[in-house]
Amino acid sequence: xxCSYINNLLRIxxxxxxxxVPCSLPAMDADYCLMCHGDADIxxxxxxxxxxxxxxxxxxxxxxxxxxxxxxxxxxxxxxELSRATCLDCHDHxxxxxxxxxxxxxxxxxxxxxxxxxxxxxAMAGYDMNDKCxxxxxxxxxxxxxxxxxxxxxxxxxxxxxxxxxxxxxxxxIVLNIAAKQDDRFLSRYELPGYQTLQEISGKAGxxxxxxxDGDNFITLRELKGFNRNPEYRDLRLAGTMVPSDVSHDLSTxxxxxxxxxxxxxxxxxxxxxxxxxxxxxxxxxxxPVEQGAVLEALYGTPDFYMVGTTRSASMNxxxxxxxxxxxxxxxxxxxxxxxxxxxxxH
Amino acid sequence: MSENKKVYLQPTPVRIWHWLNAFGIxxxxxxxxxxxxPEYITLLGxxxxxxxxxxxxGFVVAISFxxxxxxxxxxxxxxxxxxxxxxxxxxTGLLRQIKxxxxxxxxxxxxxxxxTPRNKFNPMQKSAYLAIMFVLMPLxxxxxxxxxxxxxxxxxxxMMGGLKVLMNFHFLLACCLIAFxxxxxxxxxxxxxxxxxxKTMWTGWEEGAEEVSSPESIGTVSTR
Ligand code: HEM
Numbered sequence: 001x002x003c004s005y006i007n008n009l010l011r012i013x014x015x016x017x018x019x020x021v022p023c024s025l026p027a028m029d030a031d032y033c034l035m036c037h038g039d040a041d042i043x044x045x046x047x048x049x050x051x052x053x054x055x056x057x058x059x060x061x062x063x064x065x066x067x068x069x070x071x072x073x074x075x076x077x078x079x080x081e082l083s084r085a086t087c088l089d090c091h092d093h094x095x096x097x098x099x100x101x102x103x104x105x106x107x108x109x110x111x112x113x114x115x116x117x118x119x120x121x122x123a124m125a126g127y128d129m130n131d132k133c134x135x136x137x138x139x140x141x142x143x144x145x146x147x148x149x150x151x152x153x154x155x156x157x158x159x160x161x162x163x164x165x166x167x168x169x170x171x172x173x174i175v176l177n178i179a180a181k182q183d184d185r186f187l188s189r190y191e192l193p194g195y196q197t198l199q200e201i202s203g204k205a206g207x208x209x210x211x212x213x214d215g216d217n218f219i220t221l222r223e224l225k226g227f228n229r230n231p232e233y234r235d236l237r238l239a240g241t242m243v244p245s246d247v248s249h250d251l252s253t254x255x256x257x258x259x260x261x262x263x264x265x266x267x268x269x270x271x272x273x274x275x276x277x278x279x280x281x282x283x284x285x286x287x288x289p290v291e292q293g294a295v296l297e298a299l300y301g302t303p304d305f306y307m308v309g310t311t312r313s314a315s316m317n318x319x320x321x322x323x324x325x326x327x328x329x330x331x332x333x334x335x336x337x338x339x340x341x342x343x344x345x346x347h
Numbered sequence: 348m349s350e351n352k353k354v355y356l357q358p359t360p361v362r363i364w365h366w367l368n369a370f371g372i373x374x375x376x377x378x379x380x381x382x383x384x385p386e387y388i389t390l391l392g393x394x395x396x397x398x399x400x401x402x403x404x405g406f407v408v409a410i411s412f413x414x415x416x417x418x419x420x421x422x423x424x425x426x427x428x429x430x431x432x433x434x435x436x437x438x439t440g441l442l443r444q445i446k447x448x449x450x451x452x453x454x455x456x457x458x459x460x461x462x463t464p465r466n467k468f469n470p471m472q473k474s475a476y477l478a479i480m481f482v483l484m485p486l487x488x489x490x491x492x493x494x495x496x497x498x499x500x501x502x503x504x505x506m507m508g509g510l511k512v513l514m515n516f517h518f519l520l521a522c523c524l525i526a527f528x529x530x531x532x533x534x535x536x537x538x539x540x541x542x543x544x545x546k547t548m549w550t551g552w553e554e555g556a557e558e559v560s561s562p563e564s565i566g567t568v569s570t571r
Contacts (some may be wrong), residue, residue, distance in 0.1 A: 187502030269395025327526025
């Protein structure tokens with residue numbers, strides 16, 4: 001993977017050299033293009049590019065001309081064909097993987113990704129990954145489709161990125177998001193607030209300080225419990241989701257996703273790794289690691305994240321076992337005395 | 348000739364409910380165990396079919412519970428009388444019954460309680476059944492209904508403290524019901540013969556019951 005990025009970078013560097021453009025050009029060049037393409041008075045529709053968003057993407061370092069290299073001086077007048085780099089030029093690994101699947105007949109890279117607003121998978125909340133899919137596969141239709149075989153399909157579709165089940169990633173990890181009550185009404189909905197809203201709640205200390213009280217960029221179970229029990233944050237809840245641990249674009253349905261125990265199974269390895277996703281100023285997310293196994297805690301670690309079969313807690317199992325054993329005292333204890341005194345009842 | 352008297356103790360609706368319920372609860376317990384421990388228990392096939400089985404059994408038990416409730420309240424109109432212990436039953440009856448089960452039974456004495464259709468449970472049974480049928484069963488069904496509708500009922504679940512609280516509550520309630528089973532099944536073998544009460548629950552007729560002359564008893568009493 002990394003190797004291919006280095007190749008990409010080399011290629012970009014090479015391009016730059018060949019074009020005899022100085023290294024600092026990308027930013028300048030973007031500023032130049034955005035004079036018009038970032039101004040809603042000059043261009044509109046798809047021609048309008050949100051400069052502040054573009055600047056925060058990994059593509060910003062390429063500048064505009066790396067991908068649109070045939071733009072001449074006369075632009076916008078006169079140039080008939082404007083080049084657009086194809087994604088496969090640089091993303092050969094993921095690109096090839098995608099092009100091998102049936103889905104490549106249905107959607108191009110551009111149908112799911114806007115090249116000017118790209119985000120890495122770990123810079124997303126989880127749920128927003130599905131916005132890509134919902135463009136063509138509407139949510140209610142997907143619930144119906146999956147209902148045919150998937151118990152609680154509405155819950156699964158609402159809580160999981162499609163790509164957790166529909167890509168080749170063999171592992172998954174848990175991402176916790178801060179959800180906020182939408183209004184004061186009884187039983188109001190909880191939704192993921194943006195950076196601004198959370199910033200207002202947390203004040204100067206920053207959003208992360210809501211949970212990471214000791215400021216070490218690491219969330220412990222204690223900090224999670226503290227957050228969940230804090231009456232000040234009554235209107236905030238942690239919503240959990242499972243995202244693929246590797247980026248894969250093999251969009252064919254994998255057979256093992258039929259098997260519920262791919263996810264609904266416990267064991268030393270399952271559900272150990274989790275992250276907290278905090279919204280950034282630029283609309284993306286930042287992930288902060290959470291103590292191993294924190295979501296398995298009985299009650300207050302992540303009160304709203306429970307998966308049957310997986311997040312069962314050992315202490316609850318022990319209490320349950322004691323209760324059941326209590327039910328055996330009568331048959332065994334009484335039964336023994338009954339057996340020993342059986343002669344008394346032979347009238 | 349009191350030995351030959353038979354009392355019609357368990358009317359048909361109660362018997363139907365009872366066996367539906369018993370079968371349902373056992374199914375729920377086994378499938379529930381597999382849902383909680385999928386990597387250890389694989390008795391009932393794959394995970395998906397166990398989920399469906401558990402949901403269906405839960406549905407059957409909830410429906411039959413409703414049926415039982417309406418039968419006793421509106422048709423037989425004997426719910427309060429049968430299931431709610433009276434003051435003197437709590438004061439003296441309970442103690443007397445405990446003394447019987449844990450002492451005089453072993454000495455070979457007779458059960459101080461004689462079931463009649465109007466008063467078929469002894470004070471201990473009354474208290475236990477009251478707790479089971481009016482607390483455990485409704486709560487376990489209710490939490491189950493919530494868990495099959497997590498998405499639509501999310502707001503209520505959050506108010507109750509979250510999904511985990513709900514799940515663990517359901518689990519512990521289920522453990523209590525499971526604990527009730529061996530005790531209950533054992534106690535049903537304490538009749539004159541081990542199978543006496545169980546036969547009654549199957550046929551409706553209790554054999555060898557004392558002849559009852561209290562005006563309260565309106566059940567059918569026949570002589571063989
Ligand atoms: C396979 C297991 C079971 C067997 C063999 C069994 C057997 C019996 C018998 C023989 C009686 C009649 C007792 C009497 O009138 O003296 C009875 C009554 C009763 N059983 Fe069970 N039972 C079983 C499971 C259950 C379960 C799972 C529950 C509830 C969770 C339950 C709740 C009750 C109740 C409430 C009564 C009183 C019935 C009434 O309203 O007249 N039983 N059972």
